[in-house]
Amino acid sequence: MARSVQSVDFLSGCKVNHLVAVHWGYLFLLRWVDLKHLHHALLDLPLFYQSINYASISKLVAGSYHYSNLKDLLGDGIFTVDGDKWREQRKLSSHEFSTRVLRDFSSVVFRKNVAKLAHILSEAANSNKTVDIQDLFMKSTLDSIFRVAFGVELDSMCGSNEEGKTFSDAFDSASEMTLRRYVDIFWKIKRALNIGSEAKLRDNIRTVDAFVYKLIQRKTEQMSKPEANLSLRWKKEDILSRFLQITGTHPKFLRDIILSFIIAGKDTTATTLSWFIYVLCKYPHVQEKVAQEIKQAAVEKEDDATDIMDFAANVSEDSLEKMQYLHAALTVTLRLYPAVPVDGKFCFSDDTLPDGFSVNKGDMVSYQPYAMGRIKFIWGDDAEEYKPERWLDGDGFFRQESPFKFTAFQAGPRICLGKEFAYRQMKIFAAVLLRYFVFKLSDDKKTVNYRTMINLHIDGGLHVRVYH
Numbered sequence: 001m002a003r004s005v006q007s008v009d010f011l012s013g014c015k016v017n018h019l020v021a022v023h024w025g026y027l028f029l030l031r032w033v034d035l036k037h038l039h040h041a042l043l044d045l046p047l048f049y050q051s052i053n054y055a056s057i058s059k060l061v062a063g064s065y066h067y068s069n070l071k072d073l074l075g076d077g078i079f080t081v082d083g084d085k086w087r088e089q090r091k092l093s094s095h096e097f098s099t100r101v102l103r104d105f106s107s108v109v110f111r112k113n114v115a116k117l118a119h120i121l122s123e124a125a126n127s128n129k130t131v132d133i134q135d136l137f138m139k140s141t142l143d144s145i146f147r148v149a150f151g152v153e154l155d156s157m158c159g160s161n162e163e164g165k166t167f168s169d170a171f172d173s174a175s176e177m178t179l180r181r182y183v184d185i186f187w188k189i190k191r192a193l194n195i196g197s198e199a200k201l202r203d204n205i206r207t208v209d210a211f212v213y214k215l216i217q218r219k220t221e222q223m224s225k226p227e228a229n230l231s232l233r234w235k236k237e238d239i240l241s242r243f244l245q246i247t248g249t250h251p252k253f254l255r256d257i258i259l260s261f262i263i264a265g266k267d268t269t270a271t272t273l274s275w276f277i278y279v280l281c282k283y284p285h286v287q288e289k290v291a292q293e294i295k296q297a298a299v300e301k302e303d304d305a306t307d308i309m310d311f312a313a314n315v316s317e318d319s320l321e322k323m324q325y326l327h328a329a330l331t332v333t334l335r336l337y338p339a340v341p342v343d344g345k346f347c348f349s350d351d352t353l354p355d356g357f358s359v360n361k362g363d364m365v366s367y368q369p370y371a372m373g374r375i376k377f378i379w380g381d382d383a384e385e386y387k388p389e390r391w392l393d394g395d396g397f398f399r400q401e402s403p404f405k406f407t408a409f410q411a412g413p414r415i416c417l418g419k420e421f422a423y424r425q426m427k428i429f430a431a432v433l434l435r436y437f438v439f440k441l442s443d444d445k446k447t448v449n450y451r452t453m454i455n456l457h458i459d460g461g462l463h464v465r466v467y468h
């Protein structure tokens with residue numbers, strides 16, 4: 001079963017009739033179409049999305065289809081499960097993400113990692129070399145989420161941790177092989193025979209598991225020592241240590257939940273920061289305005305900073321709070337280049353949406369933040385323009401949109417858990433980098449395209465020149 005609606009093609013302005021709710025049977029057909037074409041073919045109506053979420057979200061689940069594809073890598077982590085298993089992890093994680101300890105610890109990690117990145121950029125600026133900023137963001141955000149999740153320095157930025165590099169290569173490859181299952185109808189046979197991509201996946205998961213279980217065991221041993229309960233607060237700042245305190249020491253549970261955080265937090269912020277730098281290069285007046293705001297927002301301690309490392313170490317929550325234009329500029333980036341460009345869920349029972357359209361048990365309902373963020377009847381005739389001002393009120397304060405309209409973080413009960421964490425990281429990175437550097441594309445004429453993956457990567461990276 002499929003529904004046809006009128007959607008607007010934002011590139012050419014023409015209108016096309018296409019599918020909205022997609023039954024299982026159509027899924028394979030659509031999966032082969034790339035995002036540029038896919039956006040014609042799937043859901044574009046926020047009203048529809050809204051109706052799904054408000055009225056029927058309780059009937060939409062990750063579903064057994066996603067579970068069977070993802071379970072080898074992500075196990076029973078928050079992304080793959082529904083019902084009580086999901087509720088338990090959601091409650092536990094929401095609580096942890098809102099604690100002061102995790103906030104403070106993660107901010108320290110972000111500041112340290114952006115300082116490392118700034119050092120690399122400074123050298124590139126001095127020697128007038130181009131850099132692939134997307135690649136640097138990928139490494140830097142991986143190091144950050146890894147440190148926050150496990151309390152361990154991966155150092156993929158400088159490549160000093162061999163074991164860590166083996167883990168991160170295996171994890172990337174395992175994620176890619178897992179995604180392939182969505183387009184490879186023979187994957188179950190390959191898995192049974194242990195051949196091709198499935199053999200590679202199994203090997204990579206073995207490497208990932210060996211690394212993660214060793215970390216969990218080490219941490220469990222550390223935590224069980226009596227002195228761990230006394231003054232060594234640092235040991236309990238990372239997510240693993242905190243979960244160990246709360247949930248006991250079931251290694252499989254910890255492995256699954258923490259790997260889900262790594263996958264959620266790794267590429268999402270890196271791709272957003274990359275697109276952010278890209279749009280700032282295309283709109284230099286916005287880049288200038290962001291840099292001005294950062295300078296003005298700096299409080300005394302930051303203002304006195306002697307160098308970039310000093311400034312990075314002192315970026316405070318107070319000054320981040322004042323950076324409303326930066327917040328808006330990041331948000332428009334996410335509207336136009338959402339890190340999760342297409343998303344879908346399954347109906348676990350029959351339902352009728354408020355506009356009368358019925359969906360059946362097993363139907364996949366898909367929505368597309370990428371297309372929805374560019375539609376003129378939602379965002380106005382200037383939908384495709386990069387205007388942070390759109391998100392500011394008369395006093396210059398950031399104005400929230402409904403998550404059912406601005407869908408980059410999804411909406412409803414399964415809305416992104418790391419939204420605040422992601423904004424804080426992106427703002428710290430942007431504040432430090434734009435305070436000290438001006439970015440220009442290495443080749444202004446070159447077309448920049450996205451790569452169709454689960455996250456919206458820039459195809460071939462983003463090559464920029466950096467100036468002091």
Ligand code: HEM
Binds near residue numbers: 090145334340410
């Ligand atoms: C720009 C950055 C980010 C964007 C655009 C983003 C977007 C999303 C989206 C669209 C979902 C819904 C996925 C689905 O159910 O199919 C999601 C879920 C989730 N995100 Fe994020 N995310 C970002 C960063 C992060 C970070 C940094 C973390 C954690 C460190 C995180 C943790 C999660 C978790 C745990 C869920 C699952 C929530 C649940 O199922 O209850 N996200 N995110």
